[in-house]
Amino acid sequence: MKPFDVYPIFDIEPVKAEGSYIWDAQGRQYLDLYGGHAVISIGHSHPHYVRALEEQLRQIAFYSNSVKIPIQNKLADLLGRLSGYEDYALFLVNSGAEANENALKLASFHTGRKKVISFHKSFHGRTSLAVAATDDPKIIAPVNSTENILFLPLNDEAALERHFSRDVCAVIVEGIQGVGGVQVPTERFLQKIRTLCDQSGAVMILDEVQSGYGRSGQFFAHQFAGVRPDLITVAKGMGNGYPIGGVLISPRFEARHSMLGTTFGGHYLACAAGIAVLEVIENENLIERAAEMGSYLMSEMTDFAHVREIRGKGLMIGVELDQPCAEVRRRLLVKHRMFTGASSDKNTLRILPALNLGRADANAFLQAFKYVLAAV
Numbered sequence: 001m002k003p004f005d006v007y008p009i010f011d012i013e014p015v016k017a018e019g020s021y022i023w024d025a026q027g028r029q030y031l032d033l034y035g036g037h038a039v040i041s042i043g044h045s046h047p048h049y050v051r052a053l054e055e056q057l058r059q060i061a062f063y064s065n066s067v068k069i070p071i072q073n074k075l076a077d078l079l080g081r082l083s084g085y086e087d088y089a090l091f092l093v094n095s096g097a098e099a100n101e102n103a104l105k106l107a108s109f110h111t112g113r114k115k116v117i118s119f120h121k122s123f124h125g126r127t128s129l130a131v132a133a134t135d136d137p138k139i140i141a142p143v144n145s146t147e148n149i150l151f152l153p154l155n156d157e158a159a160l161e162r163h164f165s166r167d168v169c170a171v172i173v174e175g176i177q178g179v180g181g182v183q184v185p186t187e188r189f190l191q192k193i194r195t196l197c198d199q200s201g202a203v204m205i206l207d208e209v210q211s212g213y214g215r216s217g218q219f220f221a222h223q224f225a226g227v228r229p230d231l232i233t234v235a236k237g238m239g240n241g242y243p244i245g246g247v248l249i250s251p252r253f254e255a256r257h258s259m260l261g262t263t264f265g266g267h268y269l270a271c272a273a274g275i276a277v278l279e280v281i282e283n284e285n286l287i288e289r290a291a292e293m294g295s296y297l298m299s300e301m302t303d304f305a306h307v308r309e310i311r312g313k314g315l316m317i318g319v320e321l322d323q324p325c326a327e328v329r330r331r332l333l334v335k336h337r338m339f340t341g342a343s344s345d346k347n348t349l350r351i352l353p354a355l356n357l358g359r360a361d362a363n364a365f366l367q368a369f370k371y372v373l374a375a376v
Contacts, residue, residue: 010333017044020354020361022339030333031361034341038178038210038316038352041237042280049240049276056272064263071271078278079248083219085232089249092266096209096235097125099245102260103231104129104170107203110253113169114148121154121180121344124172124207133172135180136344155189164196170203171196175211175221178352181345182311182318187225194227204229209245210316213237214281214355217291217314224313237355242273286355290314293357300366305373308347317351318343321373325349328372336368 012030016023020043022030032040042049063069072092080086093099104116118124118133125131131139132146140146148169152159154177171193177183197204206229211221215237218224222232230252235245245265264270281287294314301310301319309320321328324346332338341350353361 012333019043019045020357028337030337030339031365032339033351033353033357033365034339035352035354036241037236037341038215039236039239039241040354041213041215042240042277042284042286043354043356044241046240046276046280048280048283049273052272052276053242053269056269059268061269062264062267065261065266069266069268069271071268071275072266075271075274075278078275079246082278082282083248084223085228085248087251088232089251089253089255091247091249091260092270093235093245093247093262094243094264094270095125095245096207096233097127097130098262098265099209099233099235099247100124100130100133100172100205100207101127103205103233103247104133104172106231106247106249106253106260107170107205109256109259110203111169111201113167113202115165115168116149117160117163117168117171118149118151119154119173119177120151121177121183122151122172122174122207123177123179123344124174125209154183155186157189157192160189160192160196164200164202166200168197168200168202170205172205172207174207174209176216176313176316178210178316178350179344181320181343181348182316182350184221184311184313185225190222190225190227194229197230203231205231205233207233209233209235210352211313213277214287214290215314215316215352216312217287217294219287221313221316238277239270239273240277242270244270244274281355284356289357290355293359293362296359297351297362297366301369304370306376307373315351315353315355315357318348319351320345320348323347323376327376328369331372331376332368336372338365338368 013025014022076090122135124133132144206222230250232248306321311318
């Protein structure tokens with residue numbers, strides 16, 4: 001048997017990782033500026049994170065939610081305090097797709113409605129409801145019904161108002177679109193969604209799976225707009241590589257037995273990983289670090305050859321070139337041993353390093369990127 005080969009795979013076999021670096025089987029060192037789709041938030045193999053997982057493994061790694069799991073309360077309390085959502089409840093799952101799936105179901109349970117507004121270039125996951133709300137027809141199978149999903153242009157207030165009605169169940173929007181090429185919703189647009197949801201009784205869902213956990217320079221990217229969504233979905237940087245996700249749920253939602261469920265979500269080891277990540281983010285001031293380093297990188301790249309536009313906030317950066325970025329990424333990887341990311345926009349390269357990226361590593365990337373752009 002062999003793996004089901006559905007991904008384009010670089011001919012690299014990572015065997016070790018630490019901080020912002022990865023080593024392959026031949027002992028070659030790479031600077032990781034992508035973090036496996038923005039998953040690595042506090043750096044590879046952070047000592048506090050490793051120690052927390054080892055200690056938890058020695059006690060108990062797993063049991064299902066058929067028993068009380070007090071470590072869930074510790075994770076929820078810490079997440080609430082650091083994010084500013086102390087009065088929300090936390091439903092723990094295993095991934096961003098599962099978080100969005102459950103958020104959409106919860107919105108429908110709450111409103112009794114079906115219609116969902118999503119946005120062009122959005123990505124919310126590959127499970128049934130999440131993929132239906134994703135603007136990418138090639139990954140939506142015939143069984144994934146999109147009849148209740150309406151896609152609108154991001155940041156088009158007039159279109160949003162024109163299509164909003166009292167049969168809307170929910171609006172789901174990313175804090176910053178990642179796969180879509182790092183497209184940033186304006187503060188006014190998020191505020192308009194909040195207003196229309198309040199007027200109609202619809203549910204505002206903020207997908208912070210990629211843009212959350214300090215990556216934007218705020219705990220959540222939507223906090224720049226001063227809005228409070230009804231549901232917030234998280235994953236990726238939440239576990240720094242350990243699979244964990246969650247839905248932050250407004251206190252106006254009623255919990256009913258068997259409404260939502262999960263076998264693996266919120267088990268001991270996952271919660272230990274989640275707690276360790278939050279402790280490092282707080283103790284090492286990584287949100288402030290992301291804001292500072294992101295501003296530095298974006299300002300330095302402004303005048304680089306072939307750069308058409310730089311988008312993003314903090315360490316969620318999209319660099320749009322005047323040509324496809326595939327060759328630029330290849331040269332950065334092969335010649336300079338630096339991982340960067342692509343997006344659904346073939347011209348846009350994504351930069352998503354760990355939040356503790358150092359100034360020396362940032363400068364090394366800037367020098368290599370400038371050299372590659374001048375050569376293509």
